[in-house]
Amino acid sequence: MQITFLGTSSGVPTRARNVSSVALRLPQRAELWLFDCGEGTQHQLLRSELKISQLSRIFITHMHGDHIFGLMGLLASCGLAGNVQRVDIYGPPGLNEYIQASLRYSYTHFSYPVKVHAIRPGVIYEDDEFTVTCGPLHHRITSFGYRVAEKDRAGRFDIDKAKELQIPPGRVYGQLKRGEIVTLNDGRVIDGKDLCGPTEIGRKIAYCTDTVFCEGAVELAQDADVLIHEATFAHQDADMAFQRLHSTTTMAAQTALAAQAHRLIMTHFSPRYAPGNVIELKDLLKEARAIFPNTDMAHDFMIYDVPRRRELELTEANV
Structure with missing residues (x-):
């Protein structure tokens, strides 16, 4: 399981950061899953090492433009390229109407099957290897977070x-x-x-954006190997975060701590913390690490390989 951050800015893109999108590559099955699809995501994919032809599932958190404006362009390009077999899209109510209206007014036709699933809290997808669940977050409009859980596997056969x-x-x-x-x-x-050797514990990933601190995010992130959580604002801008129902760095860290997650990767940063300003992104990282030390700050095209628990234990033992 390999995570690639395709967009890590909030609201609007900057020269260094595109708007929200995170890719999950599953090399064992040659599949690519996408979480959110802000404007310009297809360009970010082209600049990455990822193969668009492997795209099979897209999970949308909510209907704000910085999370969906790249969806139709990506789907249309996949159709013109003719190398995508099928795409299943999961998201809140209204997503299918948005796609159908875009198809109608742009005279676009997909040359491959596309199925839109209106989600409710609970299990939204399951196969022999993975279970995907969603849960409600707390934002200005209906918003969902996602949890991808790899199923446990029998240990290595002797x-x-x-x-x-x-x-x-x-x-x-x-x-x-x-x-x-x-x-x-x-x-x-x-x-x-x-x-057989010891059971290989399945890896778990949680993706929570956009939201203010809420129990729904904590539940999704329980014992997660990695929690990807928005951190739009610095702690001193908490009033603004509550007004706009976004998270501060400390809220993201508190979510990871309460959920006993193993690693926190923050994303969705406000452009107001650009270099040279009173508060910079490096200050946001310090704030989060003061609460949850195992925190990283995502940047566009950052790649994170999710280790198995056994691999992580061996690495930590050798440090």
Whole structure:
């Protein structure tokens, strides 16, 4: 699981930061999932190492322009390129009407299937590997956060031990790899768990924007390997944050702390904190780290590989 930040500004783009969009690459299945699609997202994709042809799912948090104005351009380009197989889009009520109106007035036709799913809190997608849930956030309009949970997998299968036990290869290996109990032709009963290493805990990602501090974000981020959370304002601008129902750096950090997340990556920064101003982005990072030390600040085209828990433990042990 690899995260690429395609847009990290709030409201309007700047020379260094585009508006909201985050890509999640799933290399094991050659898929690309997109979270929000602000204006210019397709240009950001072209400048990245990501393959638009792998785009399969788009998750929209809410209907503000800096999160959806790039959607139709991207979908239209995917159709003209002819290399996308199917796209499922998830978002709040009104998203399908927006897409249908855009199609009608721009005379655009998709050459591939596009299905829009109106979401409600709870599980919105599930397959053999992943579960995606959404939950309400607290913003000026209906807004949802998302949680992507990779399912736990059986540990690594010890093929050498299987050979020592003279277990014949074939279909039985697959059963044992899944941790099943198998009765062999000679009557021996083999528990697959005895031939597999520790269970690989599935990774969890939470994406929460736009919102002021709320319990919904804490719930989505519970025990997340990485929480991506908006941090539009500095702490001293908290009054403005409450008025506009956006988060400060300290709210993002408090969400990560309350949820016992493992890492916080802040995004969606106001342009008011540009270099040379009284408060700069580096000051926002200090504020968050004072509450939640394991905090990073996203920038456009930043890539983060989400480690497995076992890999993380080994890395921390060697530090």
